[in-house]
Amino acid sequence: MKIEQAYTIVTSPGRNFVTLKIVTDQGEYGIGDATLNGREMAVVAYLEEHVIPMLIGRDPQRIEDIWHYLYRGAYWRRGPVTMSAIAAVDMALWDIKAKLAGMPLYQLLGGKSRDRVMVYGHATGRDIDACLEEVARHVDEGYKAVRVQAGVPGIATIYGVAKKDGEPYEPADADLPAEHVWSTSKYLNHVPKLFAAVRERFGDDLHVLHDVHHRLTPIEAARLGKEVEPYHLFWLEDCVPAENQEAFGLIRQHTTTPLAVGEVFNSLYDAKALIENQWIDYIRATLTHAGGITHMRRIADLAGLYHVRTGFHGPTDLSPVCLGAAIHFDTWVPNFGIQEYMPHTSATDEVFPHDYRFEDGHFIVGEKPGHGVDIDEQLAKQYPYKRASLPVNRLEDGTLWHW
Ligand SMILES: O=C(O)[C@H](O)[C@@H](O)[C@H](O)[C@H](O)CO
Ligand SMILES: [Mg+2]
Numbered sequence: 001m002k003i004e005q006a007y008t009i010v011t012s013p014g015r016n017f018v019t020l021k022i023v024t025d026q027g028e029y030g031i032g033d034a035t036l037n038g039r040e041m042a043v044v045a046y047l048e049e050h051v052i053p054m055l056i057g058r059d060p061q062r063i064e065d066i067w068h069y070l071y072r073g074a075y076w077r078r079g080p081v082t083m084s085a086i087a088a089v090d091m092a093l094w095d096i097k098a099k100l101a102g103m104p105l106y107q108l109l110g111g112k113s114r115d116r117v118m119v120y121g122h123a124t125g126r127d128i129d130a131c132l133e134e135v136a137r138h139v140d141e142g143y144k145a146v147r148v149q150a151g152v153p154g155i156a157t158i159y160g161v162a163k164k165d166g167e168p169y170e171p172a173d174a175d176l177p178a179e180h181v182w183s184t185s186k187y188l189n190h191v192p193k194l195f196a197a198v199r200e201r202f203g204d205d206l207h208v209l210h211d212v213h214h215r216l217t218p219i220e221a222a223r224l225g226k227e228v229e230p231y232h233l234f235w236l237e238d239c240v241p242a243e244n245q246e247a248f249g250l251i252r253q254h255t256t257t258p259l260a261v262g263e264v265f266n267s268l269y270d271a272k273a274l275i276e277n278q279w280i281d282y283i284r285a286t287l288t289h290a291g292g293i294t295h296m297r298r299i300a301d302l303a304g305l306y307h308v309r310t311g312f313h314g315p316t317d318l319s320p321v322c323l324g325a326a327i328h329f330d331t332w333v334p335n336f337g338i339q340e341y342m343p344h345t346s347a348t349d350e351v352f353p354h355d356y357r358f359e360d361g362h363f364i365v366g367e368k369p370g371h372g373v374d375i376d377e378q379l380a381k382q383y384p385y386k387r388a389s390l391p392v393n394r395l396e397d398g399t400l401w402h403w
Contacts, residue, residue, distance in 0.1 A: 001024055001026055001060060002024065002025045002057050002058065002059060002060075003023070003024060003025075003057065003058050003059075003060050004024060004025040005023040006020065006021065006022045006023070006052045006056070007021055008020055008021075008034065008048060008052075009021060009377060009380055010040065010041075010385045011351055011375075011380035011381070011383045011384075011385075012383045012384060012385050013351045013380075013383040014344075014345040014347050014383075015170065015316060015345075015348075015388065016037075016388060017035045017040075017319040017348070017352075018034040018035045018036075018040050018043055018088070018319075019032070019033060019034065019088075019319065019321060019375050019380075020032045020033075020047060020085075020088035020089060020092055022055065022060060022089070022092040022093065022096065024096060028096055029096065030060075030092035030095030030096035030099065031091070032087065032088035032089060032090065032095070032292070032321060032325075033087070033088060033091060033318060033319040033321035033322035033325075034047060034087070034088035035084070035288060035317060035318060035319050035322070036080055036084045036288075036289065037172055037315075037317035037390060038390045039080070039081065040385070042081045043081055043084045043085050043088075046082065046085045047085045047088065047089075050085075051070060051085050051089060054070075060096050060097075061093075061096075061097060061100070063093045063094060064294065066090075066093065067086065067089075067295070070085075070086045071086060078267045079266065080264070080266050080289055082266075083266035083267060083290060084289055086291050087289065087290065087291050087295075088288070088292070089292070090291065090293055091287060091288075091292050091293060091371070094108070094292070094293045094294075094325070094371065095371050096370075098369055098371065099369045099370040102369050104328065104365065104367050104368060104369060105370060105371045105372070106328040106329075106332045106365055109293075109297075109328065109329065109332040110332050111332065112331050112332065113331065113332055113333065113334050114331060114336065115364075116359070116362035116363065116364050117327055117331060117339050117362055117364075117365070118144055118339070118361065118362055119338065119340065119358070119361065119362060119363055120147050120207065120209055120234070120338055120339075120341065121138045121141075121147070121341055121342070122149070122160070122169065122342055123138055123148050123149070124149050124150070124160055124162050124169050125161070125165055127153075128150050128194055128197050130150075130165040131148060131149070131194065132197060132198065132201055133165075134165075135148060135201075135202060135206075136201075136202075139202065139206065142359070142360040142361045144206070144207060144361040144362075145208070145209065145361070146208060146209070147160075147208075147210065147211060147237075147340075148194060148209070148210055149161055149210065149211060150194050152187050152190045152191075153186065154183060154186045155183055155186055155187065156180075156181060157180045157391075158180070158182075158187075159171070159180075159211070159213040159215075159403065160211055168316070168342070168343075170316065171317075171391060172317065172389060172390050173388065174389055174391075175387055175388065175389065176389055177389040177390060177391050178389075179391065179393075179394060180391050180394070181395070181396055182215060182393045182394065182395055182396075182401050183395070183396055184215065187215070188216075188224060188227075191210065192224075192227045192231075195210070195228050198231070199230075207234040207338075208231065208233055208234060209233060209235050209236075209237065209260075210228070210236055210237065211237040211238060212224070212236065212238055212239040213237075213238055213402075213403070214238045214239075214240065214241040214242075214403075216239055217240065218240055218247040218248075218251050219250070221239035221240050221247075221251045222250065222251045222253075222254035224236065224239065225255030225256075225257040225259070226257075229257055233257050233258065234258065234338070235258045235259065235282055235311065236257050236258070236259055236260070237260045237261065237263075237284070238260070238261055239251060241402050242261050242262070242265070242270070242274070245270075245271075245279070246273065248279035248280060251279075252278075258282065259280045259282070260281065260283075260284055260311050261274065261280055261282075261283070261284060262280075262283045262284035262285040263284045263285070264289070265284075265289070266285070266289050266290050267290060267295065268295065268298055268302065270285070271283055271285065271302075272302070275302055275303050275306050276306060278306050281308060281309065281337075282311035282337045283300075283303050283309075283311065284311050284312065284313050284340075285313070286312040286313040286314070286318065287322055287325050288318050293325065293329060300335060304334060304335040308335070309335045310329075310333055310335060310336050310337050311337045311338050311339070311340070312326045312329070312330065312339050314326065314339055314341050314342065315342050316342045316343075316344055316348075319344075319348070319352060320344055320348065320349065320354050320373050321352060321375070323344075323354075323356070324373035325371040326339060327356045327363045327365050327366075328365055328372070331365040339363060341358070341363070343358075347383070350376065350379060351376055351379050351380050352373055352374065352375055352376075353373070353374050353376065354372055354373040355368045355372040356372060
């Protein structure tokens with residue numbers, strides 16, 4: 001069996017998505033998600049110029065060998081563009097292998113470790129009251145876990161909070177990056193009040209999460225972790241940028257609030273010290289940005305040795321292809337923690353027909369052979385690519401900060 005054809009499909013049903021389709025000489029095909037928010041066309045160029053020509057004629061069943069050919073064989077290793085391209089190939093090849101086996105992907109990975117996959121949704125509001133209403137809506141819809149992000153008095157625009165209450169949040173909202181202004185002190189003073197209000201209204205059983213989006217220093221993160229301890233967060237996410245993995249060692253000494261990190265990681269080496277030192281509780285790297293199923297299995301297995309569980313990144317800027325494959329992975333992986341879920345627009349769901357379903361705060365995996373997600377290429381053509389950038393952040397004195 002040989003790979004006869006491979007091509008990228010860029011579509012923007014509300015936001016940009018990059019999909020790689022691989023077709024074999026026997027007519028079987030698989031698809032993978034290659035979406036890197038705000039840098040989509042860099043991955044398309046990498047795939048078209050450097051990856052696809054090398055795939056033609058190879059045996060699609062040799063997933064492991066193709067992974068190493070693309071990783072080691074490139075000489076230049078890692079990085080989000082390279083690893084998203086490799087991930088898309090890997091996801092498409094697992095899709096093909098599972099279709100050839102006549103099995104849903106989770107069966108090929110080792111079968112079910114659980115019947116359903118707990119997800120967390122996003123509640124966002126411009127102030128605490130509006131945010132509590134959104135938490136209530138999620139609880140009514142069956143969610144058992146909710147990420148809570150509210151506006152902070154004195155900060156005009158903040159990560160995770162939609163421009164209008166009740167609307168979904170989309171960060172890549174401008175042709176060129178919007179500029180936000182950030183105040184660490186205003187933020188730190190406000191967040192404990194938000195979680196006090198959440199626990200007061202919703203009691204102890206609801207799992208609550210919060211995303212700091214990389215904005216604090218280690219000692220500031222330690223303070224926040226301590227101050228929210230009474231509210232028993234499921235996790236505190238990305239509390240500092242993680243290039244310097246040792247930073248988490250400092251935070252860890254100060255707080256029992258569980259720590260999650262990794263949505264911008266693209267390899268095991270980004271997380272090695274974090275995992276081996278047990279500085280974190282949840283690893284958030286996901287299939288599309290961290291080298292696909294083949295590499296995420298290695299990360300999850302290492303994590304499992306150190307009591308670290310998975311908490312895959314699942315924003316709307318990953319396509320339903322990634323989400324579908326992730327739900328198979330989540331259904332299998334022994335050390336599963338939780339799956340992030342931001343619902344895609346109905347236009348996106350139409351372009352990417354899928355067989356996973358949301359029920360009572362959980363995803364239920366589908367039974368179709370492969371990862372269960374397809375692409376309607378004709379419909380995809382109706383939504384042309386439109387450049388969209390993530391914002392940048394500045395301190396009140398103008399210094400460029402982490403967004
Ligand atoms: O926890 C999350 O879901 C993330 O922080 C996202 O909202 C990112 O900001 C986005 O994926 C960037 O492209
Ligand atoms: Mg995040």
